Amino acid sequence: MPEDQNARHAEKMRKIKAARDRMMETKTEEKGLILVHTGAGKGKSSSGFGMIMRCIAHGMPCAVVQFIKGNRETGERTLLRDRFADECRFFVSGEGFTWETQDRERDIAAAQNGWKIAQEQILDPEIRFVLLDEINIALRYDYLDIDEVVDFLLHQKPAMTHVCLTGRNAKPELIEAADLVTEMTLVKHPFRDGIKAQIGVEM
Amino acid sequence: MPEDQNARHAEKMRKIKAARDRMMETKTEEKGLILVHTGAGKGKSSSGFGMIMRCIAHGMPCAVVQFIKGNRETGERTLLRDRFADECRFFVSGEGFTWETQDRERDIAAAQNGWKIAQEQILDPEIRFVLLDEINIALRYDYLDIDEVVDFLLHQKPAMTHVCLTGRNAKPELIEAADLVTEMTLVKHPFRDGIKAQIGVEM
Incomplete structure (x- = not known):
C-alpha cells in the first residue's frame, strides 16, 4: 500500500475505533452486540x-437476510419458513436474481436490496437479533459500501439489537x-475426491 | 515428553491414521462424517x-448428548425439548448430578453415563446425526477414555451416521x-467488565 493510502487507512480505522469507544461508553450491563463470523x-x-x-x-423476535447467490434451498431456510415464520423473518437478497449470470449490475442491485431490507429489520424495534448471512461476500466485491455499513451499525443500530455478520474475508473496517x-x-x-457435500452437515 | 513416551504416542497416532484410512477406503460418494469443533x-x-x-x-432423525456441568437451562435445550421432541432426542449427561460439588467420582459417573447414551444413539439405525456437545471437556479431564471413544467412532459407528464432537482442547487422537x-x-x-453474557447470543 502506498504511504498516503496507508495513512488514510490508519486514520479511517482510528475513527471507527473512536466511534465504537463512544458507543461502548454509553453501555452498562447489557448491550446489543456486533458479531462477526469469518475465516475459511x-x-x-x-x-x-x-x-x-x-x-x-427465548422468545426474541429475529430476522435473517441471506446475501447468497442463486436460489438453492437450504435446510435452515426450509425450517425457518415452514416452522418459525411467526418468530423469525426470513429474506434472501438474491432471490429472483440469477447471480450466476455474471451480470455485475444485477448482483449489485440484489446486494443493495438485501442491505435495504437489513436496515429496515435492524431499525425495527420489534426485532432483537438480525443475522446478515454471507454479507461479507457482498462487501468483499464492493457490491455494498463498507463505510456505509459500518457507519449504520455504529450510529443507527438500536442499542439493544444484536447483529451478526457472516462470511469469509471480513473487511478490516x-x-x-x-x-x-x-x-x-x-x-x-481431508475429503477425498468423490465425497459429496453431506445433507444435514453442509446444506 | 520422554523419548519412549514420544515413540508410543507416534505409534498410537499412526494406528489411528491407518484405521481411518481403511475406513475411508470403503467409502465412495457418501459417508457419515466425524466432525470436531474446537478452539477458544x-x-x-x-x-x-x-x-x-x-x-x-431435511427430516433426518438426530440426537444431542450434552456433556455439561450442572443443569443450566439453555435456549437450545428448551427449543429442542418443546418443539422438536419428535425429530431430535435430547440428553444431558450431567442431569441430576451437581458437577459443582467437586466430587470427581460423580463427575466421572455422569460423563460415563453420557457416553453410554451417546453410543446407543450412534448405534441406533434410526439416527443419522449425533451431536456430542462439550464432550471434549469430559475427555480432557479423562472422565472418558480417549482411546475407547476414538476406537468406537472408527470401528463401531455406522458408516452413514454423522457424529459432531464439540469443546475446546480437542485431544490429538x-x-x-x-x-x-x-x-x-x-x-x-473486547467486552469490558460489567457486560454480561447476552441471552440469544451466548445462552
Whole structure:
C-alpha cells in the first residue's frame, strides 16, 4: 500500500475505533452486540443459525437476510419458513436474481436490496437479533459500501439489537467496528475426491 | 515428553491414521462424517446446533448428548425439548448430578453415563446425526477414555451416521480420527467488565 493510502487507512480505522469507544461508553450491563463470523473454516453460517435457534427459544423476535447467490434451498431456510415464520423473518437478497449470470449490475442491485431490507429489520424495534448471512461476500466485491455499513451499525443500530455478520474475508473496517469476532479455521478437511457435500452437515 | 513416551504416542497416532484410512477406503460418494469443533472462540456448540436444525429441516432423525456441568437451562435445550421432541432426542449427561460439588467420582459417573447414551444413539439405525456437545471437556479431564471413544467412532459407528464432537482442547487422537476439524479462534472479544453474557447470543 502506498504511504498516503496507508495513512488514510490508519486514520479511517482510528475513527471507527473512536466511534465504537463512544458507543461502548454509553453501555452498562447489557448491550446489543456486533458479531462477526469469518475465516475459511466451517460453522460461520451454522453458528449464526444456532444463535437464531436460541433467540426463538427465548422468545426474541429475529430476522435473517441471506446475501447468497442463486436460489438453492437450504435446510435452515426450509425450517425457518415452514416452522418459525411467526418468530423469525426470513429474506434472501438474491432471490429472483440469477447471480450466476455474471451480470455485475444485477448482483449489485440484489446486494443493495438485501442491505435495504437489513436496515429496515435492524431499525425495527420489534426485532432483537438480525443475522446478515454471507454479507461479507457482498462487501468483499464492493457490491455494498463498507463505510456505509459500518457507519449504520455504529450510529443507527438500536442499542439493544444484536447483529451478526457472516462470511469469509471480513473487511478490516468491520472487524474494527465489531464487539466480537470469531475466525473459523479449517484444521483438517481431508475429503477425498468423490465425497459429496453431506445433507444435514453442509446444506 | 520422554523419548519412549514420544515413540508410543507416534505409534498410537499412526494406528489411528491407518484405521481411518481403511475406513475411508470403503467409502465412495457418501459417508457419515466425524466432525470436531474446537478452539477458544465462539460458535463450537452453536454451529453444532445449527447442524441439528439442518437435520430437522431435511427430516433426518438426530440426537444431542450434552456433556455439561450442572443443569443450566439453555435456549437450545428448551427449543429442542418443546418443539422438536419428535425429530431430535435430547440428553444431558450431567442431569441430576451437581458437577459443582467437586466430587470427581460423580463427575466421572455422569460423563460415563453420557457416553453410554451417546453410543446407543450412534448405534441406533434410526439416527443419522449425533451431536456430542462439550464432550471434549469430559475427555480432557479423562472422565472418558480417549482411546475407547476414538476406537468406537472408527470401528463401531455406522458408516452413514454423522457424529459432531464439540469443546475446546480437542485431544490429538480425536483430531487424527476426524474427517473435518474446525478451530474457532477468538479474534476480538473486547467486552469490558460489567457486560454480561447476552441471552440469544451466548445462552
